[in-house]
Every structure is written in structure tokens, then in C-alpha cells.
Amino acid sequence: MHNAMSSPPAVTEAGQILESVFGYSQFRGRQAEIIEHVINGGDALVLMPTGGGKSLCYQIPALVRSGVAVVISPLIALMTDQVSALRQQGVRAAALNSSLPAETRAETERALQAGTIDLLYVAPERLLNSDLMHRLSAIDVALFAIDEAHCVSQWGHDFRPEYQQLGAIGERFPHVPRLALTATADQRTREEIRSGLLPDDAASFVSSFDRPNIRYEVGLKERPREQLLAFIRSRHAGESGIVYCMSRRATEQIADWLNTRGIPALAYHAGLEQTLRAHHQARFLREEGLVMVATVAFGMGIDKPDVRFVAHLDLPKTLEAYYQETGRAGRDGLPADAWLVYGLQDIYRIRQMGAESSAGEGHKRREKQRLEALLGFCETHECRRPTLLGHFGEHYAGRCEYCDNCQSPPRTWDAADPARRLLSCVYRTGQRFGAAHVIDVLLGQDNDRIRQRGHDQLSTFAIGTDLSRSTWQSVIRQLLAHGYLEPDPEGHGGLRLNDACRPLLRGEQGLELREDLPAQRPQSRARVAASDVAMAPDTWAALRAQRRRLAETEGVPPYVIFHDATLL
Ligand code: ADP
Ligand code: MG
Numbered sequence: 431m432h433n434a435m436s437s438p439p440a441v442t443e444a445g446q447i448l449e450s451v452f453g454y455s456q457f458r459g460r461q462a463e464i465i466e467h468v469i470n471g472g473d474a475l476v477l478m479p480t481g482g483g484k485s486l487c488y489q490i491p492a493l494v495r496s497g498v499a500v501v502i503s504p505l506i507a508l509m510t511d512q513v514s515a516l517r518q519q520g521v522r523a524a525a526l527n528s529s530l531p532a533e534t535r536a537e538t539e540r541a542l543q544a545g546t547i548d549l550l551y552v553a554p555e556r557l558l559n560s561d562l563m564h565r566l567s568a569i570d571v572a573l574f575a576i577d578e579a580h581c582v583s584q585w586g587h588d589f590r591p592e593y594q595q596l597g598a599i600g601e602r603f604p605h606v607p608r609l610a611l612t613a614t615a616d617q618r619t620r621e622e623i624r625s626g627l628l629p630d631d632a633a634s635f636v637s638s639f640d641r642p643n644i645r646y647e648v649g650l651k652e653r654p655r656e657q658l659l660a661f662i663r664s665r666h667a668g669e670s671g672i673v674y675c676m677s678r679r680a681t682e683q684i685a686d687w688l689n690t691r692g693i694p695a696l697a698y699h700a701g702l703e704q705t706l707r708a709h710h711q712a713r714f715l716r717e718e719g720l721v722m723v724a725t726v727a728f729g730m731g732i733d734k735p736d737v738r739f740v741a742h743l744d745l746p747k748t749l750e751a752y753y754q755e756t757g758r759a760g761r762d763g764l765p766a767d768a769w770l771v772y773g774l775q776d777i778y779r780i781r782q783m784g785a786e787s788s789a790g791e792g793h794k795r796r797e798k799q800r801l802e803a804l805l806g807f808c809e810t811h812e813c814r815r816p817t818l819l820g821h822f823g824e825h826y827a828g829r830c831e832y833c834d835n836c837q838s839p840p841r842t843w844d845a846a847d848p849a850r851r852l853l854s855c856v857y858r859t860g861q862r863f864g865a866a867h868v869i870d871v872l873l874g875q876d877n878d879r880i881r882q883r884g885h886d887q888l889s890t891f892a893i894g895t896d897l898s899r900s901t902w903q904s905v906i907r908q909l910l911a912h913g914y915l916e917p918d919p920e921g922h923g924g925l926r927l928n929d930a931c932r933p934l935l936r937g938e939q940g941l942e943l944r945e946d947l948p949a950q951r952p953q954s955r956a957r958v959a960a961s962d963v964a965m966a967p968d969t970w971a972a973l974r975a976q977r978r979r980l981a982e983t984e985g986v987p988p989y990v991i992f993h994d995a996t997l998l
Contacts, residue, residue, distance in 0.1 A: 440469040444490050451493065451519050458483045459637045465490050468573060468607050473632035475579075475624055476611040479639045480754070481735075481761035484611045485512065488575035491607075492549045493521070497570030498542060501551045503577045504590055504730070507711070509551040511733060516549060523549040526556050545569065554592035563602055571606045574599050578730065579610035582626045583619045587751070588730055596627055608632070613757065616750050617823060618796075639753070639822050643760045644768050646814040647834040648807075650904075650946050651773035654743050655684065659691055661741065661769055662721065670714070671739035672732075673723040674746065674755055684743070685723040698724035729755060735762035742770040745780060749804045749821050772808060774865060774907040780804075781910060782917040805911045811840050811944055845943035846934065848905055851893050853914065853931050859885055861926035862918055868925065869894070869902045904946040 444465045448454050457465070461483055467474055468491040478484050492499030503509045509525045516523035524538045524547050541547050542565065556562060580586050582593035599608060610627045612619070624632065649657070658673065675681050678699040688695035696710040714722045715734050722728060740759040746752040752770070760766025784797050807817045813829040813836050820826065829836050855872050863883070870877065871885050874892025894902060906925070909915040914931040918924035933939040
């Protein structure tokens with residue numbers, strides 16, 4: 431009652447519809463504002479995270495305003511779901527798309543003419559390439575809603591060329607309100623949506639992109655399958671989840687493997703036969719406790735409220751993609767996990783893809799920024815939310831006290847000296863070899879490969895025996911992530927120095943690295959266990975003696991020999 435007295439009539443009516451049709455008692459976030467704006471004839475860009483409640487922003491105005499609301503949606507499955515849900519709620523909704531039989535289409539077109547449809551869902555090509563525009567010109571149109579509006583962007587992986595022609599709506603229907611809705615938040619995409627789909631004076635409604643119920647956790651990839659299995663068993667037994675992998679083959683292998691371990695799983699990728707793919711998707715949506723192991727082909731429009739986790743076994747392409755993919759967890763607002771593991775190989779691979787890309791300089795620079803953002807998020811020692819949301823231009827103050835880093839703050843260690851030794855070792859071995867070989871040399875290994883490559887002399891210095899192999903791997907991974915090291919241009923898995931490492935080598939800059947494995951922090955060099963260097967104790971003793979002799983005759987500490995003036 432209080433509302434009825436203080437709110438304008440449009441809002442009161444909207445509030446009543448919210449309750450009577452949709453069964454909800456309150457608007458969420460900025461829904462009320464957006465709905466009022468549209469009811470009053472305004473155009474709008476609506477940015478809201480997945481699960482935020484974008485649909486009501488056009489569904490309620492559709493029922494308040496006179497005429498039919500036209501909703502442009504990129505996926506037939508998405509349309510079908512929404513239309514059947516609306517019909518169950520007693521809303522006069524229909525869809526027009528290529529999958530429908532001719533009679534159904536004719537029937538819908540008649541109903542449209544008769545003015546008995548409130549919401550019409552259409553695919554963009556249907557709207558553009560049929561006489562539908564013409565028919566609509568003859569009737570009352572309440573609004574146009576362009577859902578998943580980021581499909582207009584050529585740079586995203588959901589690009590739909592037809593979306594770029596939707597600007598035509600404004601020319602044909604200049605007085606009908608238009609909404610563009612998306613959960614993709616990056617600035618560039620926003621601008622593309624505004625310029626391609628909306629009039630200049632359209633209002634922007636940007637909601638917070640924080641998903642407070644999602645717990646972000648990023649770990650080191652060691653034995654990914656076992657790690658995944660342990661994660662599912664310990665935290666999500668019997669629950670629904672999505673596991674993203676890079677390759678199609680991996681999705682099938684991992685799904686099979688999970689099944690043999692008693693976790694019901696299905697694979698999904700673009701190479702699966704159409705009906706099988708649809709069948710897997712339908713089962714995932716319908717059944718409880720199924721794990722979908724998928725490539726990025728699986729996702730857009732997956733409106734399953736109770737996905738309890740999204741796991742990544744490979745790094746996603748960008749931080750945006752990560753946000754979108756993890757956003758499919760916990761749409762019901764209940765706690766959900768976003769779990770990712772990655773390792774040295776992943777960073778190497780994506781750094782290399784960036785370097786190889788044949789795109790123009792501007793594009794490359796943007797790609798590089800995107801990559802830095804993703805790696806920054808993975809490697810951060812701090813609360814993950816400010817990094818993630820900051821990427822979308824949102825300021826997150828303080829710590830969430832919920833992500834992995836807040837719950838168990840990672841320790842850092844002063845890695846400047848080991849990093850210098852490692853960088854000089856990379857340099858001394860010719861900037862052509864991969865992590866394994868460089869670490870062999872650091873650890874003073876003596877094997878065929880080292881001898882073949884003429885690095886046995888270098889190896890006898892054994893300048894890195896104070897740290898274990900896995901710690902060196904961690905150092906290399908982080909140096910790659912921070913851009914001190916980079917893949918060699920030949921692409922044979924080698925590492926080389928990046929100019930960015932000079933201040934570090936010159937001692938002008940320090941380096942704190944994240945401690946991945948607390949047990950293996952360097953303590954004192956004397957305390958290195960033989961097992962850490964994987965070498966027989968007597969070989970090790972002999973090497974050490976040799977190294978000491980060399981150091982004495984050269985008159986310098988062993989690792990300084992590696993500090994090469996030409997490097998600086
Ligand atoms: P989006 O399109 O932004 O991803 P949806 O419109 O599909 O999100 O809404 C996500 C879920 O939230 C749906 O189940 C929807 O019914 C629910 N929802 C939306 N608005 C409200 C509200 N005001 N109160 C309660 N639930 C809501
Ligand atoms: Mg939606």
C-alpha cells in the first residue's frame with residue numbers, strides 16, 4: 431500500500447505483475463529502475479551479470495505497454511525455454527524460428543495480426559530476412575529487446591554477423607523503445623553494443639558484476655584428473671557441475687574417466703553429432719548430479735539454476751571468458767565454486783599463441799593486455815574479487831573473505847636472487863631450451879642431453895641446488911606469467927629473456943613470488959635434501975666439490991659466474 435501511494439503508476443503496475451505473474455515479491459538490483467525507464471518509452475543498455483534477472487527488464491514492460499514486445503534472441507533453445515516458461519505463467523508468448531513447422535508459424539503470424547501476443551521471440555535472421563519487419567510496421571510494437579547483445583561484437587566468441595544488422599530496427603521503428611541486454615561487461619563490447627544497436631541517448635544501467643555466492647579458487651595443475659576428482663568428491667558429490675577443457679578429445683576422455691570413477695559425466699563439444707549434443711545438453715538441464723565436461727561450445731543460454739561448480743582444467747582464453755564461464759555456477763544464489771588449475775605449460779602455450787598471432791599490432795596489444803589481466807588474476811596473492819571486477823571497471827573495496835586467497839593468504843618469498851640465477855642460466859644456455867633442461871643445469875645434473883648440448887661444464891656449477899625442481903618450476907612459471915621470460919620465437923618449447931628482466935638482473939628491482947609449495951621454500955642451502963635434486967648422494971658430493979674448486983680458482987662465488995655483463 432505504501433508503494434501504491436508513493437510510486438508512479440507504471441511502477442505500481444510493474445510491481446503487481448512481478449507478484450501476480452512471476453510470483454516474486456521484490457525487484458532485484460536495478461530492475462525497478464530499468465523497468466520504469468522502459469515503460470516510459472526510454473531506450474536502455476542493460477548490463478547485469480548472468481542470473482541477475484535481465485529477462486524481467488523487458489518481460490514486465492512488455493506486459494504493461496500496449497502492443498507486442500519483440501525479443502531478439504540468438505539461440506533457438508533459449509527461446510523455446512523462455513517461451514514455455516512464460517506460457518506456464520499464463521503469459522501470451524510465442525516464438526518464430528526456423529525450427530518450427532509452417533502451420534505453427536502461420537498460426538503465430540495470425541495471432542500477431544490479431545494482437546493476441548504480448549511477447550514474440552525471434553532469431554535475428556528471422557527478423558531481418560522475412561517480411562516480419564514489414565508486418566510489425568503495421569501493428570503496435572511495445573518494445574524491442576535485443577538479448578545477449580554482445581553477439582554484435584566481432585571480438586567475442588559469440589559473434590553473430592546478423593546482430594550487426596539490427597541497427598536497422600531504429601530506422602524502421604524510431605519511436606519504439608529499444609533495450610540491449612548482456613552479461614558481458616568489458617568496455618569495448620559495451621561501446622560496440624551502444625554504437626551498433628542503440629540510439630545515442632540510450633541510458634546505461636550497469637549493475638555490479640560481483641557474484642557474491644561464487645567462491646573463486648585457483649590452484650596449481652599437478653595431476654589434473656586426480657585433482658578434479660578429489661575436488662568433486664570432497665565438495666560436490668552428487669551435484670551438477672561443468673568442467674571446461676580446451677580440446678574436444680580431452681572432454682571425452684575426462685568424461686569417460688569420471689564415469690569410471692563413479693561420477694556421472696557427459697561430454698559436449700562442437701564436433702559431436704548434433705542430436706547427441708542436444709541430447710547431452712537436455713540431460714544436463716533436466717537431471718540432477720550430472721557433470722558436463724565441455725569445450726567453450728557449451729554455455730551460452732544454459733539457464734540451469736543449480737550448477738554447483740564450474741571447473742577449468744585449462745586456462746580460459748581471457749578473464750572475460752573466465753567470468754562468463756564461471757558465471758554459469760550458482761545462478762540460484764546459493765554457494766557455488768569456481769575452481770581452476772593451471773601450470774607452466776598453460777602459460778607457455780597462451781604466451782606463445784599471443785606471440786604467433788598474425789593479427790595487426792593494435793589487436794596484438796589488446797590481446798596482450800587481455801592475457802596480462804588473466805595471468806594477473808591467476809597469480810595474485812590478494813583477494814581475487816578486486817582483480818576480477820576491476821577488469822570490468824568496477825571498484826571492489828576491501829577483501830571478500832571468501833576466495834581462496836582471503837581464506838588462506840598465500841605466503842610470498844623473496845625470489846630475486848633465485849630469479850637472477852635462473853635468468854642467467856637461461857641466457858647462458860643460449861635461450862633456446864625449455865624449463866626441464868634449464869632446471870637440470872641449475873640442479874647440476876649430468877645426463878646425455880646435457881652433454882649433447884655442451885652444457886656439462888655449466889651444469890657442474892650446480893648453482894641451483896638450494897631449491898627443489900618444483901620450486902624452480904614455480905619460479906619459471908611466475909617469471910613467464912610476469913613477463914620476465916617468454917617463449918622463444920621458434921616455438922620449440924624454449925625460453926628466452928624479455929627486456930623486462932633487466933632491472934631485476936641489475937639489482938634495481940626486487941621480486942616477491944608466491945609460495946606454491948610451502949614445504950619447499952628455500953631455507954638454507956645446506957638443508958637441501960638429496961631427493962630434492964634427484965641425484966645419487968655421492969655424485970652430488972663430487973659435483974659440489976668440483977664446483978667449490980672452480981669457484982676458488984675463479985675467485986668468485988659460483989653463481990656470480992653466471993651473471994654476465996653482456997646481459998645487463
Ligand atoms: P539473466 O538473463 O540476467 O541471466 P534471468 O532473467 O534468466 O537472468 O533470471 C535469473 C533467475 O533469477 C531466474 O530464475 C529468474 O526467475 C530469477 N529472478 C529474476 N528476477 C527476480 C526477482 N526480482 N526476484 C526473484 N527472482 C528473480
Ligand atoms: Mg538472460
